[in-house]
Amino acid sequence: MTSPTDQPGTAGPVEGPTPVGGVPPTGAARGRIAWGELAFGGLLSAVAVTVLVDAAGLPASTSASGVGPAFFPAIVGVALLAVAAALIVAVLRGHRGTPDEGEGDVDPSRTQVRPALLVVGAVLAHGLLLDLAGYLVAAFVAFWGIAYALGARHPVRTPVISLAVAAVVYLGFTYGLGIDLPAGPLEGIG
C-alpha cells in the first residue's frame, strides 16, 4: 500500500471518464427490456419456491400451539413469491431501478465484465489456496488479483506490494491478535 499510483491521477475533480477495464463497455442501452432485473425477479421467485419446498418437507409440529418449523417459512415463501410477481410485472411495465452511483466516478450504464470476473476469480482462488498453500499465498493471490482487476498492472510493483500486504496481514493476525491463520508450507517455522 506504499507506492505511487500506477496510473497517476489528478487530485482535483475527475475530468471525464478514463476506462480502466481493458474491455469496451458493454452496457445495455436504455429503453430495452431490462433483462437483468427480470432475471432478478426470477431469482426471487426461485428462492421463494425453494423456501416453500423445504417447508413442505419439514415434520409436523410438536409444540402446544400446533405451530411448527414450517409455519414461518410458508409465510415468507408466499410473501416473497407475491413480491417477486409484482416486481416482474413492474419491470415489464417499464419501471426500472436506479443503480447505485454512490462512489462518484462509477457509471452503471457501462459494465466491464472482465475486471468483475477477475475479482470473482481472485476470491475463488483465495478460498482454494487457503487449504492448499496457506494464508500467505492465498492472500497474496487475492490482493494481486483484485488490484490487477482494478487497474494496478505494473509487472513488478503490483506483486511486490501484494506480497508485502499479505505478509503484514498474516503476521498482524497471527502474532498481533493471536488468531490462527493456516501457515501452509510454512508450518513449523517460527
Place this chain on the structure above:
Amino acid sequence: MRITRTGTIAAVLAALVATVSACGGGSAKGGGDQGAKQLARLNIIAPAAPGSGWDQTARAVQDSLQKADLARQVEVTNVPGASGTVALAQVAPQKGKKDLLIMSGLAMMSGVLTNGTDVTLDDLTPVARLIGEYETIVVPASSPYQKLDDLLAAIKADPKKVPIAGGSAGSADQIFIGLLAKEAGIDPATVNYVPFSGGGEATTALLGNKVAAGVAGTGEFQEQVKAGKLRALVVSAAKPVESMPGVPTVADVGHPGVEFYNWRSIMAPNGLTAEQKKAYVDAVTAMHASDAWKATLKERAWEDTFLAGDEFGTWLGQEQTRVRGVLTELGLVK
C-alpha cells in the same frame, strides 16, 4: 512524495497492531521438564466460540495441565458450530491422531442425535467426564404452585395451560423436563415447552408472569431465587446443592431416578493405542487432583462430576440410551 505520506499511515498501522498485541498479552508459558509422564504438545478443540461454556472448560483444562506440569504446551482451538457437531465431524476422522483432544458433553450428544449426522460420540474415545451443572425448576414468587407435585398435577390436568420456559430444542433443560414428566407418568410430548434463548430472556418472562414455570441450569436463576423473586421447586441432584440451599432434590420429591446434570467431558479420536489412552486418563486424573483445577472449580461454581476411563465409557453408553429415549419421545429424534 506520496511514498512518505502513505509511509506515515503504514507506521501508524504498525504501531496500532503493536499496541493491540501488547495489550492483548501473551499466554504462552514454558513448562518445566520434570515428570516422566508429561504429555508433549497438546491441542484441545473447544467445539464452540471463544467465551462459551466449552471454551471456558477447555481453557481451564489448558491452564491446569500447564500449571501442574502435566503437559509441556497446550493449545486451545475453537471450532464452533451446530452444538459442536462441526468440531466432531472434524476430529472423528483423524483416527489415531496423537496429542489431539476435544471437549464434548451433553449438548453435543443431543445435537448429534437431533441433527441426525453420521458422525456420533461413538466415533470418539472417552477420556473423562469433568464437570456438570444441575438443573432446577422455578416458578414466579406469586405462583400458586408451592411444590413440584402441584406443578406436575397442573400439567397432568391441562398441559397447554402450563407453558414452561427453557432453553433451545433438545437442550439439557428440555431433556430434564422430559425425563421428569416421563417419571411422573406424563407424556413428555404433551408438555408445553417454550424455548427461550439465554441471557435472562426466560427470567424476564417468569418475572412478568408470562409463563407458568421455568427450567434451566442452577446458575441461570440463582440470583433471582436468592432475592425471593422466583421459587425453586426442585434441583436435579441426588444430594442437596450448595448454591441452592433449602431446595428439594429429586430424591426428596420421590423421583431419585431422574438425577441429571448438564455434563462436560474431554475425549480423543478413536484408534489410539492402549498406552496413549492410559496416558490421557492418567494426565487428566492427575489434573483433577491438582490445586489449580480445584481452585477453578470453586471460582466458577462448577460441580465436580469427575469420572475417567472405562467407567466413564460405560456411563456414557447408559446416558446415551436415556437421552435418546427421551428425545425420541419428545419427537426430536426419529
Place this chain on the structure above:
Amino acid sequence: MDGISELLAGFAVALTLTNLGYALIGTIVGTMIGVLPGIGPALTIALLLPLTYGLEPAGAFIMFAGIYYGAMYGGSTTSILLKTPGESGSIITAIDGNKMARAGRGAAALATAAIGSFLAGTIATGLLAVAAPRIVDLAVRLGAPDYLALMVLAFMCVGSLLGGSMLRGFASLGLGLAIGLVGIDFQSGQARLDFGLVRLLDGIDTVLLIVGLFAIGEVLYVAAHQQASTFGIASVAGQRWMTRDDWRRSWKPWLRGTAIGFPLGTIPAGGSEVPTFLSYSLERRLSRRPEEFGNGAIEGVAGPEAANNANAAGALVPLLTLGIPTSATAAVILVAFQQYGIQPGPQLLDTEPALVWGLIASLFIGNAILLVLNLPLVGLWVKMLHIPKPYLYAGIGLFALVGAYAVNGSSFDVYLLLVVGVLGYFMRRFGFPIAPLIVGAILGPLAELQLRRALDIAGGDLTTLVSTPFTVTVYSLLALVLCVPALLRLRTRRAQQAAGIPTPDRESSTV
C-alpha cells in the same frame, strides 16, 4: 435506578489506562476505515470485529464505542470531500458539504460536522443513559406478542422507508427473511434450508452477510463500473476552521438536529435517512436565506450531521434494552454482543451493568477523543484517499476475506462470502436497497421466535397477538407510519431535485 451513579461507575471502568488505550485505538482505526469511500459504520465495525477477538468483553466494547463514532465521523469526511456518502445518514451532508468544499470552505464544513456530531453525540448519549433504565422497567412487562408487534413495525418501516421503491424494499426484506431461515430451527431443532451442509446448520453468519454484501459487493461494483482509478478529492490545506459567523449559524441547527435525531432513533423506524432529511428541510424552512441551501449552506451540514449522530445513539436504546436492532449498524453491534455470549435485552442492565455502563461512558469518551483528534488530524485521514484506488479496494477485499475466514477458520465461509458479494453487486446494480435484507435476516428469526412463543404460551389462540394495549397501540401506529412516509418521500424527493443530488435509494444501499 437513577442511572447517574451507574454511569459514574461506568466511567470508572472506561477511564483506566488500558481501556482509554482501546478507545483511542478504536477511534483511530474507526475513522481510518470509515473514511474510505463507500464504507459506512456497519461495514467498518464488521470489518474490524476480528481486532477485538482476543480482548475481554469490557475492553472490546470500549473499542467498539470508539470505532462506532470514528466510523461515523469518517463517513461525513468522505461525504464532504468526495461526495461519496458511505451510508444513508451522510447523503444530506454531501449536498451542501461538498459544495462548501468545492468553494474552498471544506475546513469549515468538516469543523461544523465534527463539533455538531460531538455535541449531538454527547447530548444523545446522556439521554441514552437516562432513558435506558426507564425503558428496561417498561420492557420487563412486555411479552412475546408485544415484541412481535415491535418487530412487525420494524419490518414495515425498514421495507417501506429505505430505498426509492416500496416494492424493492420489500423484495430485499423478503430475501433477508429467507436467508434468516437457514439453519437449525431454535424451537423444534429441525434443520431448514441447509442443503445437507453441516456448515449451514448454524445459519449464515451476520458479519459474513454484511461484509459480503457491502465490501465484496463494493469491490465488484467498482471493478465493473469504475471510470477512473483515482479519486477527485477537494483539498482543505491552509483553510480556516469556523468563523464567528459560522458558529452563529451552526449552534441552533446542531441542537435542533439532536432533538430530531434521538427520538427517531429510539423507535424501530429504520435508519438515519429520515431524521437527516427532516433536519435538512427544517433548517431550510427556518433559514432567512433558503436559496443558499444546495449551494453550500453551513446549516445544511450542521443540522443533518447532528441529527445523524443523535440518531445513532438513539438506536442503541432499543438494542440495549429490548435486544432489537433497528439498523444495519445496530445489527453488527448485536453480533458483537452475541460473540461474547451476551444477549442484549431487559436483563442486560442487571446482569452486565459494568459492561453496559462502561460502554455508555466510552461513547462519551470516544466522542471527546474524536473531537480532539480529528480536527487537527483531518489531513492525515484525507491521505488515506491518496492510496491508489486498486490497492485501496484490494485491501478492503482482503480484509473482508480475512474477517469472514477468521470467524470459523473455514474456507467454506470464503465461498459463501463470494456468493453473498455477487448478490450484493446485483442488488446495487438493479437498485435494490441492501439494509432491509440485513434487518430481515437478523430480525426474521427473532420475529419467528416471538410469534411461535406467543402462540405456544397461548396454546394456539391467534387473538393473543393483539391481546395487550401495547400491541393495539403499535399496530395502530403502524397504519399511521405507512401513510406518512409516502408524503414525506414526495417532499424529500422535491428537496433533492431542487438541490440536484442523487435520490436516496442510490446511496441507501451503501449503508
